[in-house]
Amino acid sequence: MGEGEREPIPAWSLPADAIDQIALPSLWPERVTREWAFGDGQGSGVQACILDSGIERGHPLVGEIERAVAITVGEDEETIVEEDEEGDLCGHGTACAGIVRAIAPGCSLVSVRVLGAGYTGSGPVLLAGLRWAIEQGYDVINMSLSTTKQQFAGLLHELADSAYFKRTVLVASAHNLPVESYPWRFSSVISVGSHEGSDPLAYYYNPEPPVEFFARGVGIDVAWLDGGELRVTGNSFATPHITGICARVLGAHPELTPFQLKNVLYLTATNVGGGNE
Amino acid sequence: MSEDRFRAAVAAGVAGSEEAYAQLLQSIVQVARAIFGAKGSSIWLLDEEADELVVEAVAREEDRQLLGMRMPSSQGIAGWVLTTRQPIVIEDVQSDPRHARDVAKRIAERTGYAPTGLMAVPVLHEEQALGVLQVLDRQTTFSLGEMDILGMFANQAAIALDLLLRARTAKSVLEGADVDVAAAARLAAALDGLEGKRRDAGLELLRALEDLLRE
Numbered sequence: 484m485g486e487g488e489r490e491p492i493p494a495w496s497l498p499a500d501a502i503d504q505i506a507l508p509s510l511w512p513e514r515v516t517r518e519w520a521f522g523d524g525q526g527s528g529v530q531a532c533i534l535d536s537g538i539e540r541g542h543p544l545v546g547e548i549e550r551a552v553a554i555t556v557g558e559d560e561e562t563i564v565e566e567d568e569e570g571d572l573c574g575h576g577t578a579c580a581g582i583v584r585a586i587a588p589g590c591s592l593v594s595v596r597v598l599g600a601g602y603t604g605s606g607p608v609l610l611a612g613l614r615w616a617i618e619q620g621y622d623v624i625n626m627s628l629s630t631t632k633q634q635f636a637g638l639l640h641e642l643a644d645s646a647y648f649k650r651t652v653l654v655a656s657a658h659n660l661p662v663e664s665y666p667w668r669f670s671s672v673i674s675v676g677s678h679e680g681s682d683p684l685a686y687y688y689n690p691e692p693p694v695e696f697f698a699r700g701v702g703i704d705v706a707w708l709d710g711g712e713l714r715v716t717g718n719s720f721a722t723p724h725i726t727g728i729c730a731r732v733l734g735a736h737p738e739l740t741p742f743q744l745k746n747v748l749y750l751t752a753t754n755v756g757g758g759n760e
Numbered sequence: 761m762s763e764d765r766f767r768a769a770v771a772a773g774v775a776g777s778e779e780a781y782a783q784l785l786q787s788i789v790q791v792a793r794a795i796f797g798a799k800g801s802s803i804w805l806l807d808e809e810a811d812e813l814v815v816e817a818v819a820r821e822e823d824r825q826l827l828g829m830r831m832p833s834s835q836g837i838a839g840w841v842l843t844t845r846q847p848i849v850i851e852d853v854q855s856d857p858r859h860a861r862d863v864a865k866r867i868a869e870r871t872g873y874a875p876t877g878l879m880a881v882p883v884l885h886e887e888q889a890l891g892v893l894q895v896l897d898r899q900t901t902f903s904l905g906e907m908d909i910l911g912m913f914a915n916q917a918a919i920a921l922d923l924l925l926r927a928r929t930a931k932s933v934l935e936g937a938d939v940d941v942a943a944a945a946r947l948a949a950a951l952d953g954l955e956g957k958r959r960d961a962g963l964e965l966l967r968a969l970e971d972l973l974r975e
Binding site for chain 2: 536572573574575598599600601602603605627628629630631632633656658659660661662663664677678679700701702713714715716717718719
């Protein structure tokens, strides 16, 4: 915070004369439709961050990348952020970026690479990358990854909550393996599993959490390394579908908080209101 | 029982168990291959010290030369699966040039067989990621239900791998010239040779020592 700036006092309570000040910027329609929610469907003005293996530059299915950084953690546990010249170390981040781009063509993409520093460093690097991305104020962060390390769970939880209050939406892949993993289980993130349908805009609300939404995750043709394409399956590909849909909604309604955005996703889900349009 | 006999008995048990757990892993990849109607299946174990993945078990006899093959722990598809704890299915590996260069090509060189599709799940035991289980090439597309089944197999593989790692640690401790452990083994051997009141007294003394050490 710069000198002279004053931190706004948090609204711990609501005096009667302040009610007008918290009026919503725009009223929601009586019935929230996808047409209202998505606007022009471009996701313009939204910054979507892909926390993954990097993004290949110049891939025709990804297009322009606003920024690409690689995260490492130094000897004194300090976060090192460098412009990423390596691109993508396995293809996965490029695949996620391509999916987001296809759904929200107007959004800007940022790559935060948290892989490649070896297995042992992966937990601290993941945390450092997520913290950095939240500090940048990106609108939505795609996390097609998880950790099982209990020691990181508490810190991840704090980061997820801080993102939630700073209007950064975390979209995280769920998994069905018989161990506890994070951050998808936290209620402050949007967790995503797969359905077997082929419609990239079909998404379902799950009335039996912890997985909250199902999106397309089976047999998807995605961008991969060296300008190529691959057909893939997995929750990690369902997740960027929801990230792209979040970008669409935030492009049309940038004022939404993560809570409100989750409401819009619910109201427009294929099995709620979005399937009858 | 003399100290030597005690050590020999424990060592025999440990050596036997390592072999049995290796067979269990082998059986898991064979069953995975059969159930999914796949061409191959393998388990990659994480070598944390070297930060590399090592082939620990393969389903096909002709793939045995892959055993011991290594790759960096956070690169390629298996590396991604290990570090992100997320399962993945890829239907055409050959169109992934980097994967083909680094891993599939090396596999092809050794076995004369290049996989084109794979399903990979992390092998997780409690909070540890121990490695990656892969199923290679099958006729039909993998379904979500099959990924769940592979996840269950991965869980079984995790238990087997955990036991194998424990057996290896125990073996190296027994074989190594670890003075402290040797002292504990001598104590156990001495206790084993006692009877009646002397044995009870010995046990009581040991319990008191344990309490003292834990404080």
